[in-house]
Amino acid sequence: MSQDTLWLAVDDHGNPEIFSSIQGEGASLGAPRTFVRLSGCNLHCKWCDTAYTWNFEGTPFPHEDDVKFVPTEERLSRSFEEIAAEVAKSQPSGIVITGGEPMLQKGKLAAMITAIKNESGPVWVEIETNGSIAPPADLVPLVNQFNVSPKLSHSGNEARTALNPVSLAVYAQLPQSWFKFVIATPDDLDEVLSLTRQFRIPHERVYLMPLGRSSEEVRTRSKWLTEECLRHGMNFTDRLHIHLYGDTRGT
Numbered sequence: 001m002s003q004d005t006l007w008l009a010v011d012d013h014g015n016p017e018i019f020s021s022i023q024g025e026g027a028s029l030g031a032p033r034t035f036v037r038l039s040g041c042n043l044h045c046k047w048c049d050t051a052y053t054w055n056f057e058g059t060p061f062p063h064e065d066d067v068k069f070v071p072t073e074e075r076l077s078r079s080f081e082e083i084a085a086e087v088a089k090s091q092p093s094g095i096v097i098t099g100g101e102p103m104l105q106k107g108k109l110a111a112m113i114t115a116i117k118n119e120s121g122p123v124w125v126e127i128e129t130n131g132s133i134a135p136p137a138d139l140v141p142l143v144n145q146f147n148v149s150p151k152l153s154h155s156g157n158e159a160r161t162a163l164n165p166v167s168l169a170v171y172a173q174l175p176q177s178w179f180k181f182v183i184a185t186p187d188d189l190d191e192v193l194s195l196t197r198q199f200r201i202p203h204e205r206v207y208l209m210p211l212g213r214s215s216e217e218v219r220t221r222s223k224w225l226t227e228e229c230l231r232h233g234m235n236f237t238d239r240l241h242i243h244l245y246g247d248t249r250g251t
């Protein structure tokens, strides 16, 4: 792949997964956004709802769906200009660069964002990341909002891989970082509190989000999770796209 292209995930029609939708989670929930989904992830969450971005044939990673994907069918390389032209079709007021883990291609994100801004004007820029790879210095000023979602032990990742202290410390001191934790059981709060203490993350910058790939799962966990949010002074976030569209690509 040449230097000026990125790997993108593929939608149900075989096209790069670039789509308009409402932001379904976190600090900008409900805002209209154009999403650019990049392929590849350095973590391997067993409940990941975008496993087609990383759980390829021949890899040893377990996943609750027990499905492996063919890389040639699930990722496409596109130039910054091609991505910018596709994004511009939606006349975006804001974009979300998501994955997978966008920071795997961190050296190219500043150039991609610049190409998008050249084409679409001064859009709001969000990057969704698992927080294990720090952003390069040239990227930080181009990003309005980092949605940082460190993965807890119930994800199946080892803490030494998922919770990189150097990178989490960088995100924790950026004013545009919001933290979002996927919560499966009330016991997960111990891990969240340990991390907020270690990295001095103010609780008002934290969202707790119920694990769930169906509306029913999300709603069931939401009942007790809102109580935990009240107890700890943290924010609750729903998964609005799951209620609206289910666990589907391009939404």
Ligand code: SF4
Residues within 6 Å of the ligand: 041, 042, 043, 044, 045, 047, 048, 049, 050, 051, 099, 100, 101, 130, 151
């Ligand atoms: S970090 Fe995100 S994209 Fe990567 S495996 Fe976990 S949930 Fe999926």
